[in-house]
Amino acid sequence: MIRVTFVCLGNFCRSPMAELILKKMVKERGIASSFEITSCGTFSYDEGTPIYDPAVRTLRAHGVEGDHTARKITREDVEKSDYLLVMDENNYRDVVEFAGEDGKGKVFLLLSFTPRGGVVADPWFTHDFEKAYSDIEEGCRCFLDFVLKKGVSA
Numbered sequence: 488m489i490r491v492t493f494v495c496l497g498n499f500c501r502s503p504m505a506e507l508i509l510k511k512m513v514k515e516r517g518i519a520s521s522f523e524i525t526s527c528g529t530f531s532y533d534e535g536t537p538i539y540d541p542a543v544r545t546l547r548a549h550g551v552e553g554d555h556t557a558r559k560i561t562r563e564d565v566e567k568s569d570y571l572l573v574m575d576e577n578n579y580r581d582v583v584e585f586a587g588e589d590g591k592g593k594v595f596l597l598l599s600f601t602p603r604g605g606v607v608a609d610p611w612f613t614h615d616f617e618k619a620y621s622d623i624e625e626g627c628r629c630f631l632d633f634v635l636k637k638g639v640s641a
């Protein structure tokens with residue numbers, strides 16, 4: 488079992504997009520039962536709210552369905568996850584600090600799995616949900632290739 492937790496700031500745009508995109512990818516490949524995929528945020532602005540409408544519309548335009556309720560990262564997320572995949576440098580710093588020893592070797596920038604690297608800019612501020620979608624889709628695809636090369640067992 489591979490346990491993946493995506494983390495952004497609000498758990499309102501990027502990390503729930505990533506959660507639903509990766510869930511769709513593993514389902515399409517017939518390997519969903521080997522994965523536990525969730526998402527959360529480093530801050531609690533949006534706790535309890537559904538995914539932001541423009542993010543939902545962008546996902547739907549790409550054939551990605553599903554929902555999520557925003558929540559803040561917990562100790563259990565850190566302890567249970569094999570991978571804590573973050574969107575930008577601020578998330579990276581916040582998650583590493585929150586996770587402490589338990590997070591050693593688990594925290595990665597999502598786009599670090601792509602050949603080009605970089606960060607997923609926050610569409611809450613850029614308003615560019617298409618760019619966020621294509622960055623996250625590329626990151627998830629490259630991450631999945633990475634874990635499948637390492638081997639997956641149920």
Ligand code: 4NP
Nearest residue numbers: 495496497498499500501611
């Ligand atoms: P996210 O974007 O980190 O991709 O979920 C944000 C959503 C909401 C806020 C900040 C970032 N906010 O300030 O409410």
